[in-house]
Amino acid sequence: MEKKMQVYISSGFDALTEEHELVKQAILDANHFPSDLYYSEDTSPSVNIHMGLMTRLITDSDVFILILGEKFGPSFFMNTSQVNYEYLxxxxxxxxxxVFRISNDILRTKVDSxxxxxxxxYESHHRARFRGFKHRITSQNAVLNINHLEQLKTYVMRSLSEAEVHLGLNGWIRAEKHPAYQEVEKLQRELEKVKSKQQILIRETSRPAPESRQTKLGxxxxxxxxxxxxxxxxxxxxxxxxxxxxxxxxLTLLxxxxxxxxLLADGIPEVKTKPLDEMLKVHLVKVIQPLGLIEVTQQTIGEIPFVTKKLSANGFTLIGKIYSGAFKEINI
Structure with missing residues (x-):
């Protein structure tokens, strides 16, 4: 089955329109699917709707391509630019x-012409923020410098080939739909459950014997x-x-x-992600969070807060007592 990837393209849309379209065409020529989202205060929906669409597109994409120029891009939500939000x-x-960085020679030609x-x-309103953004990009990623547009197309095609061969991407039709992939996922989950059970049992056996069902957990x-x-x-x-x-x-929620x-021990991001994560958030997390079995953590990357919901200490205690046989009628 030929793999087809969805590739999200992030860039400023004005001065880098030509480069953006060239990357899009290169993705199509490689038989993959490009995706992007343009924001306009005049024609786009509300910021919240726009952010939701953007999050969905990036979540569904297999690869993220950033075309880096010398402008931060439009600032329209959460005090940052769309490009910065997309990258984070x-x-x-x-x-x-x-990351493909467009050379100053190419950018200067746009002005001179x-x-x-x-x-x-060139960024003139948010220079300090842009310097911080560019430093973050170049320090966290391998960056390919582009000195002419034909080079950009070549590098994009080469990067997509590398992604296909080496990175084990999902692709379209998405690999998680394939029975072999699902079997591997199931085996990996079983292994994680065994490891988790062993760790929890070690923790529980060092404690006093289980107490009554009337004992409070939180x-x-x-x-x-x-x-x-x-x-x-x-x-x-x-x-x-x-x-x-x-x-x-x-299945019962138990x-x-x-x-x-x-999976809950690792945490589920609040943004829309995999269908399994969404199912757990809708059916399980919303019930066990008020019971104190879920904790909410927030990590700020750059200027953007990302929220994760994960099993709390009380959640681990409950699982541990179940695995240690505190509730005889529950079969594991």
Whole structure:
């Protein structure tokens, strides 16, 4: 099956329009799918809707390409530019990132030819922020310097080939839909559960014997928590269950928690990500967070805050007591 990748292109759209379109054409010539999102105060929807669309496109993309010029780009939300937000989101989502820096000779030609003004090509309003942005980009990534446009097309094609061969990207049709991929994912999850179980059992065996169901875990008793998890259940579409590596389509929230506690231990980003993450947020996290089993952490990358929801200390304690046999009627 030939792999087709979705490639998100990030750049300023005015002075770098020619370069942007060249990259887009190179992606098409390589039989992949380019994606991007242009913002205009006059024609684009609200900032929140625009951010949601942008987040969805970057989340669904396999590769992130940044065309770096000498302008920060339009500042329109959260006191930063779209290009900066796109880059920070791509890093947060661990997307493979390729950076192509347009040389000053190319940029200067745009001004000298009269096609663009100096202010349209070079940053004049947010110079300090742009210097910080450019330093972050060049220090965190391998950067390919572009001295002429034909070189840009060649480098893009080469980078896409490298991504196909070496980076194990999902591609379209997305690999997670393939039965072999799903089986590997399931085995990896089982291994994570075994490792997690071993770690939790070590932690639990060093503690006193389990207490009554009426003992409180935070603000709720074990009885109340277990009732909330066993009295609620969900039905999952057969195709989704197969994609998620599940053997059945009907599960209680307790079964869901036990199945995916290792994933919750690592944390699920608040931004829209994989379908499995979204399913857990909609059906499980919204129930166990008020019970104190989920904690919310926030990390600021650059100027953008990213929120993650992960299993709390009480969540680990509950899982540990289940695995250590504190509740005999629960079979693991």
């Amino acid at each position: 989101l791509a890093r947060e989502l661990n997307k493979p990132i390729f 009269g096609a663009f003004s100096l202010e349209e090509v 603000d709720f008793t074990y009885e109340e928590i277990l009732y909330a998890l066993t009295s609620r259940s969900i039905n999952i579409d057969e195709d989704d269950a197969r994609e998620f590596g599940l053997d059945k389509t009907h 079964e869901l928690l036990i199945e995916y506690h290792a």
